[in-house]
Amino acid sequence: MTRPAITLYLIHAEVRYGHAGHYLGVTQRDSLLPRLAEHLTGQGSVLVQLFAEACKIDTPEELERRLVVAVWSGTRGEERRLKNRGGLSRICPICRTARGQKLYTPNPLMRRSNGTAQSIHQD
Numbered sequence: 350m351t352r353p354a355i356t357l358y359l360i361h362a363e364v365r366y367g368h369a370g371h372y373l374g375v376t377q378r379d380s381l382l383p384r385l386a387e388h389l390t391g392q393g394s395v396l397v398q399l400f401a402e403a404c405k406i407d408t409p410e411e412l413e414r415r416l417v418v419a420v421w422s423g424t425r426g427e428e429r430r431l432k433n434r435g436g437l438s439r440i441c442p443i444c445r446t447a448r449g450q451k452l453y454t455p456n457p458l459m460r461r462s463n464g465t466a467q468s469i470h471q472d
Contacts, residue, residue: 371437
């Protein structure tokens, strides 16, 4: 039995809330925007809502453009493993680049915040 794929997304806060600077979320939808809209309307993570308020973000499109730094297809098991491990800055492309580390690529195609896809496979 194969596990159903879900969409995982990583948010990097421009303004940290206490010790929190990242949020790892999931959605089973084809589009991320409806899930981000839920965060903004209080039906999702309070932490994401606080990140958005601190950055004066009020639309899901702006939230995706400014704070979502990685989107990839994965499983609930991968989500749980990453959340249990903690330290989401270790997989954040912005934080890793700032430290001079290679980008974390959990999947052959990982979308960056500018909407482009980066392949880890060399053709």
